[in-house]
Amino acid sequence: MNFFKYQGTGNDFILIDDRDGQFPATDQAYVERLCHRRFGIGADGLILLQNDPDYDFKMVYFNADGAEGSMCGNGGRCIVRFAHDLGLFERETRFLAVDGEHTAVVLGDDISLKMTNVTGIGDRDGLTFLNTGSPHVVQFIDDLESFDVVAEGRAIRYSSTFQPGGTNANFAQVIDDHTVFVRTYERGVEDETYSCGTGVTAVALVAHQQLTMPDPVSIQTIGGNLRVSFSPESDGRFTAIHLIGPAKRVYEGVLTI
Ligand SMILES: N[C@H](CCC[C@H](N)C(=O)O)C(=O)O
Missing domain, CATH: 3.10.310.10 (Diaminopimelate Epimerase; Chain A, domain 1)
Known part of the structure; x- marks a missing residue:
């Protein structure tokens, strides 16, 4: 084969x-x-x-x-x-x-790639959580380069809050008014990956809602750059979400x- x-x-x-x-x-x-x-x-x-x-x-x-x-x-x-x-x-x-x-x-x-609509951004025991086709926690931090993504991500992934399914965990740092650097701990890989598409989509929507970052949001990952465009709806939903990159x-x- x-x-x-x-x-x-x-x-x-x-x-x-x-x-x-x-x-x-x-x-x-x-x-x-x-x-x-x-x-x-x-x-x-x-x-x-x-x-x-x-x-x-x-x-x-x-x-x-x-x-x-x-x-x-x-x-x-x-x-x-x-x-x-x-x-x-x-x-x-x-x-x-x-x-x-x-x-x-x-x-x-x-x-x-057009992504599924997102019904809203929620709070689970103080953590920002949303489903972009896969479950994601999003946390903004200051020094992402030296952050222990595997240890911190694994703690969230296995925390009782997200059992039994678990979640992916994304850590993000604002680079400028339309750019975010993202690192992701992926469930199912059980490690940090170089990039996670549903994860950066989640980060872009949270950056818009919590930090008023405008559409489209540029994303830097270890493996390269992506863009996420979207339409925020008045009821908290997001539609017309597109993940764009190589x-x-x-x-x-x-x-x-
Ligand atoms: N790497 C993927 C995420 C896979 C989701 C998987 N880790 C899970 O939660 O089952 C992406 O680019 O969106």
């Missing part, structure tokens, strides 16, 4: 064309092994591109621990690039993911395990 490796701002994924439905998707240990950086290909997650009768394709996303995850924004941009590379559409696409319908547009090196094929290979 062939596989492809893609990355979006350093969030890296194994992509498999599973339109024939042959991939053993229920074998969690196998997916985990493929994502392992010593025993496998190495990736933050694995994504299947499957057929769907009503859409250009369907995205099935697994975290590096082999379990099916909630929505993945960078993975969403990568599978759009993959579908484009496979010739499934020319400029605009409509696909199905775990959180429902998404549309996306190819803009040169960038993919603009997504690239890195290599292709043949599975021998």
Whole structure:
């Protein structure tokens, strides 16, 4: 079976064309092994591109621990690039993911991915929490470079407040009046990743609501730059949310395990 490796701002994924439905998707240990950086290909997650009768394709996303995850924004941009590379559409696409319908547009090196609407930004035991397709805590701090993202993120991820599912944890530092630097501890990878698409989306919306940062918000991550545009609604919801940034094929290979 062939596989492809893609990355979006350093969030890296194994992509498999599973339109024939042959991939053993229920074998969690196998997916985990493929994502392992010593025993496998190495990736933050694995994504299947499957057929769907009503859409250009369907995205099935697994975290590096082999379990099916909630929505993945960078993975969403990568599978759009993959579908484009496979010739499934020319400029605009409509696909199905775990959180429902998404549309996306190819803009040169960038993919603009429409994210699910956000119902509001809440407070859970003093922590800012929202769901952008995946659950995210957002915390603004002053010196993000020297911050212990793994220790602090893990404490939030496993705190009783967010059980049983847990949450992703994002730490953000304001760079200027429209730019934020973000580092994320990802559930399911159980480590800091170079970038998290649903996470930076969450940070942008919180930066708008709490710090009046205007649309669009520019985001810096360890793996590169993203932009998030959105429409704030009067009832606290956000619509027309777009995550915009690069997504690239890195290599292709043949599975021998
Ligand atoms: N890397 C992903 C997030 C995956 C979500 C996953 N960590 C979970 O909560 O299941 C992104 O770009 O949005």
